[in-house]
Amino acid sequence: MLSYILRRTLAMLPVMGIVVVFVFLLVRIAPGDPAAIIAGDYATPDTIQKIRVGLGLDKPIHVQFRIYLASLARGDLGRSLHSGLPVSQLILQRVEPTVALALSTLAFAVLLAVPLGILAAWKAGSLIDRAVMVFAVGGFSIPIFWLGFLLIYVFSIRLDLLPVQGYVSFREGLIPFARHLVLPTVALGMVYMALLARITRASVLEVLQSDYIRTAYAKGARPPAVLFAHALKNAAVPVVTTIGVGFALLIGGVVITESVFALPGLGRLTVDAVLQRDYSIIQGVTLIFALVYAVVNLVVDLSYTLFDPRIRY
Amino acid sequence: MRTGRIVMGFLALLIVGWVVSSPPVVGQAEAQTVRAVMLPEVKYLDPHYTTADITQQHGYMVFDTLFALDEKGQPQPQMVDTYRLSADKLTYTFTLRDGLKWHDSKPVRAADCVASIKRWAMKDAAGQKLMARAASLEAVNDKTFVLKLKEPYGLTIRALAKEYSYVPFMLPERLAVQDPSKPFEGDVIGSGPFMFAANEWVPGAKTVYLKFKEYVPRKEPSSYYAGGKVVNIDRVEFIVITDQSTAVAALEKGEVDYIQRPQVDQWPLLRKNPNIGMYRADIYQMQIHPNHLAPPFDNVKARQALMVMANQEEYLRAIAGDPQNFRTCYSYLGCGGWLETDAGAELLKKPDLERAKQLFAEAGYKGEKIVVMAPSDFPTINAASLTTAALLRKIGVNVDLQAMDWGTLVSRRPVKDPPSKNPAGWHIFHTTSGYAALKDPWGHANISTACDKAWFGWACSPRATKALDELADLSPGTDAFKKGLTEYHSALMEDIPYVPLGEFFAYAAYRKDRLSGIIDAPYTVFWNMTKK
Numbered sequence: 140m141l142s143y144i145l146r147r148t149l150a151m152l153p154v155m156g157i158v159v160v161f162v163f164l165l166v167r168i169a170p171g172d173p174a175a176i177i178a179g180d181y182a183t184p185d186t187i188q189k190i191r192v193g194l195g196l197d198k199p200i201h202v203q204f205r206i207y208l209a210s211l212a213r214g215d216l217g218r219s220l221h222s223g224l225p226v227s228q229l230i231l232q233r234v235e236p237t238v239a240l241a242l243s244t245l246a247f248a249v250l251l252a253v254p255l256g257i258l259a260a261w262k263a264g265s266l267i268d269r270a271v272m273v274f275a276v277g278g279f280s281i282p283i284f285w286l287g288f289l290l291i292y293v294f295s296i297r298l299d300l301l302p303v304q305g306y307v308s309f310r311e312g313l314i315p316f317a318r319h320l321v322l323p324t325v326a327l328g329m330v331y332m333a334l335l336a337r338i339t340r341a342s343v344l345e346v347l348q349s350d351y352i353r354t355a356y357a358k359g360a361r362p363p364a365v366l367f368a369h370a371l372k373n374a375a376v377p378v379v380t381t382i383g384v385g386f387a388l389l390i391g392g393v394v395i396t397e398s399v400f401a402l403p404g405l406g407r408l409t410v411d412a413v414l415q416r417d418y419s420i421i422q423g424v425t426l427i428f429a430l431v432y433a434v435v436n437l438v439v440d441l442s443y444t445l446f447d448p449r450i451r452y
Numbered sequence: 453m454r455t456g457r458i459v460m461g462f463l464a465l466l467i468v469g470w471v472v473s474s475p476p477v478v479g480q481a482e483a484q485t486v487r488a489v490m491l492p493e494v495k496y497l498d499p500h501y502t503t504a505d506i507t508q509q510h511g512y513m514v515f516d517t518l519f520a521l522d523e524k525g526q527p528q529p530q531m532v533d534t535y536r537l538s539a540d541k542l543t544y545t546f547t548l549r550d551g552l553k554w555h556d557s558k559p560v561r562a563a564d565c566v567a568s569i570k571r572w573a574m575k576d577a578a579g580q581k582l583m584a585r586a587a588s589l590e591a592v593n594d595k596t597f598v599l600k601l602k603e604p605y606g607l608t609i610r611a612l613a614k615e616y617s618y619v620p621f622m623l624p625e626r627l628a629v630q631d632p633s634k635p636f637e638g639d640v641i642g643s644g645p646f647m648f649a650a651n652e653w654v655p656g657a658k659t660v661y662l663k664f665k666e667y668v669p670r671k672e673p674s675s676y677y678a679g680g681k682v683v684n685i686d687r688v689e690f691i692v693i694t695d696q697s698t699a700v701a702a703l704e705k706g707e708v709d710y711i712q713r714p715q716v717d718q719w720p721l722l723r724k725n726p727n728i729g730m731y732r733a734d735i736y737q738m739q740i741h742p743n744h745l746a747p748p749f750d751n752v753k754a755r756q757a758l759m760v761m762a763n764q765e766e767y768l769r770a771i772a773g774d775p776q777n778f779r780t781c782y783s784y785l786g787c788g789g790w791l792e793t794d795a796g797a798e799l800l801k802k803p804d805l806e807r808a809k810q811l812f813a814e815a816g817y818k819g820e821k822i823v824v825m826a827p828s829d830f831p832t833i834n835a836a837s838l839t840t841a842a843l844l845r846k847i848g849v850n851v852d853l854q855a856m857d858w859g860t861l862v863s864r865r866p867v868k869d870p871p872s873k874n875p876a877g878w879h880i881f882h883t884t885s886g887y888a889a890l891k892d893p894w895g896h897a898n899i900s901t902a903c904d905k906a907w908f909g910w911a912c913s914p915r916a917t918k919a920l921d922e923l924a925d926l927s928p929g930t931d932a933f934k935k936g937l938t939e940y941h942s943a944l945m946e947d948i949p950y951v952p953l954g955e956f957f958a959y960a961a962y963r964k965d966r967l968s969g970i971i972d973a974p975y976t977v978f979w980n981m982t983k984k
Contacts, residue, residue, distance in 0.1 A: 170856070170876075172863030177496065179503030180883065181617050181897040183907065184866050186575060189633035190501075221495040222655040223635055232654050291701050303701045304693055401693040401702075403657030410694075411493070411656050414829070416859050 144441070151433045158429045159211065159422070163204055166418045173220045173416040194220055207422070216423035221415055226423035229408060236306040237404035239316070240396065241389055243324040245382070248331040253378065255332075256339025257366055263344055271336060278333030283392050287326040287399035294322060304401035323400040327392045331385055338381040342374035349373070375446040383439030390428055484686035486967070486983055488710040488976065489699045493692040494659040497648070498627075498635040500571050503617035505886075509975045512677070513661045513688070514555075515621035515642035518546065518565060519613035520677040525790055525891065527613035528678035530670070531560070531622060531643070541604035542587075548595045551668035554624055555647045556639075562591035567628035569612070569620065575632050576618040578611040578895035581924065607894060607924050614895055615677055616888040616974070645669070645681045645979050646688065659690040661978075674971055674980040681979040684969070688978050703728060703961060709983065710962040712976055715831060716772055722961045729964030734974035735887040737786065738771060738836050738953040739898065741909040746870035746879050747816065754815035755948040758880075759799045761808035761843050764954035770835040772956040780954045784899060784944050786890035787955060790928065795938040796945030800952070809847040821852040823871045825864065825881040829857045836882045836953060854878075865908040881908075886974055887955075893920055893940075901949050911949030919943050 174191035175182075191197050195206070210217055216226035259271035295303045301322055307315040346352065347370055355365045394406035405424055412420035443450045490509065496502045499511035520530040529535065533549040552560035566589055573579030583589075587600040599608070612620055622628075622643060627636040640648040646661035653659055669680040691708055693699040696715045702708045704725060712733070714722060722728050740758055742749035749755055768778035781787035782797040794801075822844060826837035841853040852871075856864075864876045871877040889896040900906040901913035901920075919940035926933040962970060966984050971977040 170863055171859040172866075175862040175866070176859055177502055177504075179505075179507075179617060180862075181503040181889070181907075183577075183897060183905075186633070187866065193631075193634045219495075219655070222497075224655060229655060233657070288697055291698065295705060296701055299705070303705050303707055304698050305691075305702075305707065398694050399698055401691070401695070401698055403654055403692075407694070408656055414857060414859055415495075416863075 140441075140444075144437070147437050147440070151430070151437075154433060155426065155429060158426060159208075162422050162425045163207060163418075164200075166416070166421050167200060167203075169416075171416040173418065176415055177221060196220075216426070217419040219412075219420055220417045226419050229420060230405065230423060230427060233403055233405050233408045235308060235404075236397070236402045237393055237406060239306075239309070239320060240323055240327065240393055240402060240404060243320050244328045244331060244389060244392075247324050247328040248335055249382065251328075252332040252335035253339050253371075256336040256378075257343050257371060259336065259340040260343035260347060260370075261362065261366060263340075263347075268340075271340065275333040275337045275340075278329040278336075281329065283326050283330060283395045284399050286329060287322070287396060290322045290326055291399075306402045306404070319402075323396045323402060326399070327389070327396045330392060331389060334385055334388070335378065335381060339374070339378050342377045343370050346370045346374040372446055376443055379439055379442055379446065383436050386432060386435045390432070484983065485689060486685050486687070486710060486978065486981065487689045487691050487708040488712060488978075489693050489702070489708050490690040490712045490976070491692070491694070493656045494653075494690060495655055496635060497640045498632075499621045500575055500618055500623075500632040501635045505617065505975075508617050508619050510648070510659070511619055511621045511642075512644070512975050513646040513978065514640060514644045514648050515623065516552075516644045516681075517613070517620055517622065517677075518569075519609055521613050521615050522675040522678040524675075527609045528672075528675070530678060531565070535609075542601045544599040544601075544608060545592075546597055546599070549668070549670070552643055553666050553668075554643050555641045555664055557666060558624070559594070560622070560643050561594045561625070562597040563594075564625045564628065565622050566591050566597050567625045568622045571623070571628045571630075571632050572618055572620045576614070576620070576895065577897060577900075578607070578614050578892065579618070579620065581605075581894055582608060582611045603925075605924065606927055610892075611895070614892065616886060616892070616895075643667075645683045657692050661688045661690075662686065669979070674977070676971065676973055677975075677977070683979050684982040685978065700961075703963065706963060706966075709967055710960065710976070712960055713958055714961050716777065719774075719777070719959060727963055727965045728961055730959045730961045731970065731972050732957050733960040733972065733976070734958040735786070735955045736832070736884040736958060737781070737887075737890055737955050738767060738832070738884055739882060740836070740840055740951040740953065741881050741883060741898075742950070743868075743870070743877075743879050744910045744912060744949075745868050746877060748812065749815075749879060751815040752947065753811045754817065755951070756799055757808040757811035757815065757847075758840075758951045759948060760802070760804050760811060761847060762800070762840075762951055762953055763803035763843075764800075766803075766843075767836055767839050767953045768956055770839045771832045778954060778956040781952070784890070784941060784952055785893060786887055789887070789891040791891055791893070791937060793937050793941045796942035799945070805843070805847050808843075812847060812849065817849070819850050821850050821871065822879045823852045823854060823877065825861050825878050826853055826855050827858040827861045828855045832956070833882045833884065837880075840880060840882065868910065888974055894924060899944070899949055901944070901947065906949070909950060911947065913943055913947035913949065916940060916943035916947060916949070 174187050174194060174196060178187045178190050218225055219229060255271050259268045262268050291303050294301045302319055305319055307319050309316040352365060352369060355369050394410055397404045397406040409424045490506060492506055494506055494510050496504060496507045499507050516531050518531045519527045522528050531548055531552055532546050534547050536545045548560060548562060554560060569589060573583040585601050585603055585605045587602045589599050591597045614620055624641055627638055630636045645664055645667045647664045649660040649662050663683045663686050669682045672679040674680055693702060696718055699711050700714060700718045700721060703711055722730055742755055742758060744750055764780040772778040782794040782800050783792050785791035824837055824841050826834050828834050841851045844851045861881060864878055865881060867874055867876045869877045885898050893899050897907045901911045901916040903910060903912035923936040923940055926936050967981060969980045969982045971980055
């Protein structure tokens with residue numbers, strides 16, 4: 140197991156390298172001039188050029204890349220072209236809302252989707268099954284931003300139950316923290332839930348056809364025991380894989396959700412950086428997301444051994 | 453087991469109910485905090501570094517100025533207590549008010565002001581014109597400094613009272629001596645009525661300002677940016693909510709107190725709410741900027757075609773919808789301001805598509821593609837771009853409408869080559885100018901007619917440039933000034949640096965059940981404001 144972890148960790152390095160090069164080049168090839176954006180609308184071309192020189196953007200691209208690599212080797216993600224603050228500081232400032240949203244969405248989706256998927260598989264062909272599948276299709280089809288606005292309208296404006304926007308750290312109180320996360324979690328969780336419910340249903344349905352399930356029933360085991368003790372464990376591998384793959388969906392959804400609910404997280408930081416052509420932040424955040432995604436998939440792969448003892452690394 | 457499940461279910465319901473029903477905690481601290489949705493976010497803290505409006509807004513919170521404009525548009529002393537002009541009109545002597553302090557409690561000195569003026573003038577057009585005429589600028593003692601001119605300059609005080617980018621904010625000398633092509637290094641220390649709370653700043657999310665308790669306001673009542681800056685609140689938070697619908701919902705629910713610029717489509721909703729007030733915060737002029745270096749717009753007839761084609765009412769309806777949100781205006785220099793004139797505006801007043809088509813042909817247009825850049829992330833400018841494209845097509849022009857974001861547009865704007873030589877080249881883009889800029893052609897970059905040194909579009913009119921320079925030396929209100937103004941405006945109408953498309957209004961929205969004492973000004977003024 141340890142050697143597997145080491146091998147996978149080392150395998151991440153070339154992937155990160157490709158991400159670094161690709162993102163560095165992509166942001167500079169894309170149209171847009173951070174110096175012009177910083178200078179503002181009334182600035183003269185001379186002013187813009189001076190800003191460009193001040194930021195080092197007038198240097199040849201290979202020189203800029205060398206400087207960037209050197210700082211990366213020191214663990215320095217650089218400084219924002221706009222605010223001048225260290226990128227690592229900006230990321231740390233904004234990581235908490237994103238992590239909170241991602242974890243709450245994951246928990247919400249898994250805790251609801253997996254039982255729904257099992258229920259649909261158990262009652263395959265029935266009205267319950269069809270209802271769950273309609274829900275899954277709907278959840279996958281409804282845009283997050285639309286659902287977000289609907290939730291705000293119903294629960295914040297009309298019913299006055301929950302706040303419209305913003306984020307409160309758990310350090311300032313668990314209740315306000317939870318209240319501010321409910322609507323964003325539901326909005327983002329729906330699409331994730333839809334995906335998981337479908338995969339769970341398909342996987343459990345397949346397992347329920349197995350001989351050992353028939354044997355378990357024949358031995359007098361009750362349906363909940365059969366479903367959760369026997370079927371789910373054997374159906375877990377594809378479900379866990381989907382959780383890992385769906386993480387990318389979550390990252391994309393976080394961007395939209397943070398904009399709708401004004402959560403000051405990494406998603407919004409990325410969007411703002413892209414619009415403002417803040418190269419340093421775009422590079423830093425993309426690297427972090429790529430790293431997190433690689434780690435999540437490693438954890439998913441390792442978790443297979445929990446569900447299937449036959450799997451060994 | 454069964455009982456356990458029931459208990460767990462009951463507990464879960466209890467928790468959910470508790471979460472949902474708990475009201476937010478509102479205490480005494482909340483009552484003195486104003487939460488304002490300002491867009492975009494505060495990113496740059498040095499007001500001499502960038503022309504970005506939000507940085508000038510930040511400047512008005514943290515810094516102060518020597519002079520400021522009152523509601524009649526007249527410069528009034530602000531940090532200055534008294535000033536004298538010598539009989540030969542060449543020497544200004546300025547004396548600072550008593551009690552002026554920086555946020556680190558050190559006294560404001562004349563040397564700080566001298567360094568600040570010099571730094572500001574390195575970037576600002578009005579400042580450059582002033583300092584080009586200056587023989588010397590020196591501090592005499594801690595409270596007095598002297599500006600000696602080479603020749604009389606009637607706009608000296610007006611330049612020091614400039615209200616928009618770059619505002620001549622005063623900085624401590626240690627910040628003011630730094631190169632303005634980079635943001636200053638060091639703590640953000642001003643002498644304004646609010647202090648910047650650096651430890652609470654989350655760029656892109658929240659900026660916090662705290663009342664500066666040692667600020668000594670002038671005794672006069674507040675008037676626009678002038679007069680006494682009396683602060684009645686303890687704390688201001690600039691909150692970033694990028695989505696307009698969310699911002700409006702937050703205002704309706706009371707989670708924020710103020711939105712600086714809600715979008716046009718939200719105004720009817722806001723106007724219906726009895727708890728929400730709106731006031732006209734600014735007036736913008738929409739402009740078509742042709743590339744004077746790219747044929748056919750290097751020919752004045754093509755620019756005249758744009759002018760004759762433009763039906764201001766049509767544009768303004770596309771931009772602002774309801775007629776109560778706009779007004780036609782045939783002046784480059786703003787309507788209702790001290791420089792209003794429509795001298796030479798005959799072409800602009802009578803839109804005529806047939807004539808526009810004819811003028812285009814006379815300019816030598818032969819059917820080549822005309823590139824119109826349209827920033828889809830700016831609704832008002834995008835609306836104007838689409839209208840221009842539609843009108844050009846109506847008169848038979850082959851339009852290449854290129855949608856892009858504003859960041860891409862500003863990166864292509866400096867390209868002088870026509871599209872036939874450079875794929876990044878362009879023929880037309882649109883932009884706006886605020887009312888303050890329109891009333892200040894000496895400092896307004898968009899209207900520059902300095903040819904190669906002009907703003908994007910590179911308008912060239914030696915006649916207009918000369919007339920503007922001469923106008924600076926005339927006394928406002930005199931017959932000579934009126935004549936000079938007519939000459940300047942006629943030159944603009946003849947050479948057409950850009951096509952003015954009328955004026956539309958920008959409104960701010962606020963909770964009128966909580967806030968009062970709001971001063972109507974383009975940059976939001978948080979002094980004088982009270983919160984219940």
